[in-house]
Amino acid sequence: xxxxxxxxxxxxxxxxxxxxxxxxxxxxxxxxxxxxxxxxxxxxxxxxxxxxxxxxxxxxxxxxxxxxxxxxxxxxxxxxxxxxxxxxxxxxxxxxxxxxxxxxxxxxxxxxxxxxxxxxxxxxxxxxxxxxxxxxxxxxxxxxxxxxxxxxxxxxxxxxxxxxxxxxxxxxxxxxxxxxxxxxxxxxxxxxxxxxxxxxxxxxxxxxxxxxxxxxxxxxxxxxxxxxxxxxxxxxxxxxxxxxxxxxxxxxxxxxxxxxxxxxxxxxxxxxxxxxxxxxxxxxxxxxxxxxxxxxxxxxxxxxxxxxxxxxxxxxxxxxxxxxxxxxxxxxxxxxxxxxxxxxxxxxxxxxxxxxxxxxxxxxxxxxxxxxxxxxxxxxxxxxxxxxxxxxxxx
Amino acid sequence: xxxxxxxxxxxxxxxxxxxxxxxxxxxxxxxxxxxxxxxxxxxxxxxxxxxxxxxxxxxxxxxxxxxxxxxxxxxxxxxxxxxxxxxxxxxxxxxxxxxxxxxxxxxxxxxxxxxxxxxxxxxxxxxxxxxxxxxxxxxxxxxxxxxxxxxxxxxxxxxxxxxxxxxxxxxxxxxxxxxxxxxxxxxxxxxxxxxxxxxxxxxxxxxxxxxxxxxxxxxxxxxxxxxxxxxxxxxxxxxxxxxxxxxxxxxxxxxxxxxxxxxxxxxxxxxxxxxxxxxxxxxxxxx
Numbered sequence: 001x002x003x004x005x006x007x008x009x010x011x012x013x014x015x016x017x018x019x020x021x022x023x024x025x026x027x028x029x030x031x032x033x034x035x036x037x038x039x040x041x042x043x044x045x046x047x048x049x050x051x052x053x054x055x056x057x058x059x060x061x062x063x064x065x066x067x068x069x070x071x072x073x074x075x076x077x078x079x080x081x082x083x084x085x086x087x088x089x090x091x092x093x094x095x096x097x098x099x100x101x102x103x104x105x106x107x108x109x110x111x112x113x114x115x116x117x118x119x120x121x122x123x124x125x126x127x128x129x130x131x132x133x134x135x136x137x138x139x140x141x142x143x144x145x146x147x148x149x150x151x152x153x154x155x156x157x158x159x160x161x162x163x164x165x166x167x168x169x170x171x172x173x174x175x176x177x178x179x180x181x182x183x184x185x186x187x188x189x190x191x192x193x194x195x196x197x198x199x200x201x202x203x204x205x206x207x208x209x210x211x212x213x214x215x216x217x218x219x220x221x222x223x224x225x226x227x228x229x230x231x232x233x234x235x236x237x238x239x240x241x242x243x244x245x246x247x248x249x250x251x252x253x254x255x256x257x258x259x260x261x262x263x264x265x266x267x268x269x270x271x272x273x274x275x276x277x278x279x280x281x282x283x284x285x286x287x288x289x290x291x292x293x294x295x296x297x298x299x300x301x302x303x304x305x306x307x308x309x310x311x312x313x314x315x316x317x318x319x320x321x322x323x324x325x326x327x328x329x330x331x332x333x334x335x336x337x338x339x340x341x342x343x344x345x346x347x348x349x350x351x352x353x354x355x356x357x358x359x360x361x362x363x364x365x366x367x368x369x370x371x372x373x374x375x376x377x378x379x380x381x382x383x384x385x386x387x388x389x390x391x392x393x394x395x
Numbered sequence: 396x397x398x399x400x401x402x403x404x405x406x407x408x409x410x411x412x413x414x415x416x417x418x419x420x421x422x423x424x425x426x427x428x429x430x431x432x433x434x435x436x437x438x439x440x441x442x443x444x445x446x447x448x449x450x451x452x453x454x455x456x457x458x459x460x461x462x463x464x465x466x467x468x469x470x471x472x473x474x475x476x477x478x479x480x481x482x483x484x485x486x487x488x489x490x491x492x493x494x495x496x497x498x499x500x501x502x503x504x505x506x507x508x509x510x511x512x513x514x515x516x517x518x519x520x521x522x523x524x525x526x527x528x529x530x531x532x533x534x535x536x537x538x539x540x541x542x543x544x545x546x547x548x549x550x551x552x553x554x555x556x557x558x559x560x561x562x563x564x565x566x567x568x569x570x571x572x573x574x575x576x577x578x579x580x581x582x583x584x585x586x587x588x589x590x591x592x593x594x595x596x597x598x599x600x601x602x603x604x605x606x607x608x609x610x611x612x613x614x615x616x617x618x619x620x621x622x623x624x625x626x627x628x629x630x631x632x633x634x635x636x637x638x639x640x641x642x643x644x645x646x647x648x649x650x651x652x653x654x655x656x657x658x659x660x661x662x663x664x665x666x667x668x669x670x671x672x673x674x675x676x677x678x679x680x681x682x
Contacts, residue, residue: 284456334572357584
């Protein structure tokens with residue numbers, strides 16, 4: 001018994017001497033701040049869970065390493081804020097010039113969470129773990145009032161309902177694009193900044209980080225070439241797929257919303273398409289599909305009809321139309337999916353047929369309308385006259 | 396209108412003693428029922444396609460299960476109407492050519508227009524303006540013949556253009572490519588004409604005008620009263636009477652249940668028709 005207690009005493013003394021003042025300091029600080037419910041005068045939590053802290057990325061550090069202005073106990077009520085950039089210089093440089101550059105508005109902890117519970121980004125407990133990123137960003141970017149204040153769309157709910165959001169939240173796919181994959185992390189720039197990965201001309205490359213095959217197709221098509229040559233009117237990925245509310249392209253909703261997107265530039269083509277059965281039936285929505293723009297023109301590698309690789313090149317039409325119309329032949333593909341019945345020069349036969357039908361319709365209806373109205377008046381007159389002659393009730 | 400006064404008097408005196416004459420056979424009434432049912436169905440499913448951008452088209456379409464279901468019902472009604480049309484054509488030719496029945500292709504009881512119809516048309520219009528006496532109509536008046544041929548021609552044109560779209564790759568074997576564009580224009584314009592004509596002109600001419608208001612029941616019951624016969628088709632009445640064949644045309648007064656049933660069906664049809672007319676006009680002029 002005596003031996004044991006002596007041994008313990010020596011061991012304790014050894015610990016005090018050899019071991020670190022750190023632990024000692026932590027213990028001192030945690031003596032007060034270990035109370036997790038501790039709050040400062042303003043009501044902010046200033047309690048620290050020692051166990052979590054010691055398991056965290058910063059667990060080997062002592063309090064004074066970050067809280068450099070606190071030397072003694074008791075310390076003043078007001079303490080200077082911790083400067084993360086004293087260690088994290090690269091990240092701090094990245095923030096300079098970014099949309100989150102204002103440190104007062106966007107302190108590190110607004111994304112990374114409480115500095116005492118920081119985990120590596122590969123750790124599911126981390127606020128910047130891929131599956132947690134949307135929620136972390138959504139703390140601000142899912143807030144209507146904040147979005148309105150900064151003139152930004154409220155993107156978090158859009159993202160959650162998108163194909164990326166589903167992959168991430170429902171399937172837990174680590175490779176599903178989260179905010180950071182497209183926008184970057186510290187050096188986030190406005191999409192108006194030519195350096196930004198979300199700047200129009202950079203978008204194909206940004207999406208191409210994952211969608212390499214599609215991007216290669218796109219860059220070979222007319223839209224990709226136009227963008228590469230500096231024509232900012234040409235569409236990039238996000239113009240058709242949207243940025244945040246990206247849908248599964250085979251989904252009816254996407255098929256319904258995309259035709260007008262093509263038509264926002266190709267106005268004449270949209271209006272002639274609207275006159276066709278493809279559009280009339282397609283506009284009604286439902287489970288069966290009629291041809292939309294990209295069903296014939298291709299989606300990413302859109303090529304002019306003069307290009308032999310184009311699905312609408314004359315030699316390919318039988319195959320292209322045949323995708324839906326089994327048995328399509330050379331005569332069948334002479335059908336004009338963008339015929340304009342109002343254009344006498346381009347479609348004379350159609351023009352005169354429409355004119356004839358319209359005249360027939362107007363002629364028949366006009367004649368019978370007059371005929372019927374006169375008849376009604378005369379019949380009623382006759383009826384009233386007959387009855388009044390008899391002294392009837394309608395007299 | 397001495398006749399008219401007599402009608403009123405006889406109506407007041409004895410309703411039970413009135414005689415009824417057959418105008419339409421049972422088969423003809425069924426044909427009309429099939430015709431207006433399929434026509435309403437075709438109009439109700441065709442209009443959302445024609446005016447697919449209108450506010451009601453998508454709602455109606457999604458209400459019945461999207462355009463897959465719209466086009467299914469459209470084709471279904473089209474096939475039924477086609478069968479009815481073929482039965483009618485077969486009937487006409489059987490009676491006219493095989494049985495050598497007189498009056499099918501020409502004469503007083505034929506649907507084929509004749510010189511009297513031209514005279515009646517102008518005479519009727521003179522009467523509208525108070526410039527002459529009311530024409531004495533035969534079995535089928537000129538506007539009834541027009542209705543018949545409009546539907547006949549309409550079914551051929553709309554039917555042919557419809558089937559050309561339905562089986563476009565097949566029709567492309569003997570139609571040029573531009574014809575596939577043309578058939579939609581023809582189908583939709585002719586369909587629109589049929590809808591506008593039936594739901595406004597036919598409804599008023601046949602059912603809603605003061606002489607028949609609110610509905611001419613003869614197409615449902617097959618019979619009309621002697622007074623109606625006399626006033627609406629005096630020339631036919633006199634001809635049949637002169638031939639001494641009035642007795643052979645005698646029918647039975649329609650039972651009350653048939654009248655009520657016919658009214659329900661008829662008014663439902665007219666209501667649907669007028670509703671579709673309003674929707675069509677709103678889409679046509681509303682853009």
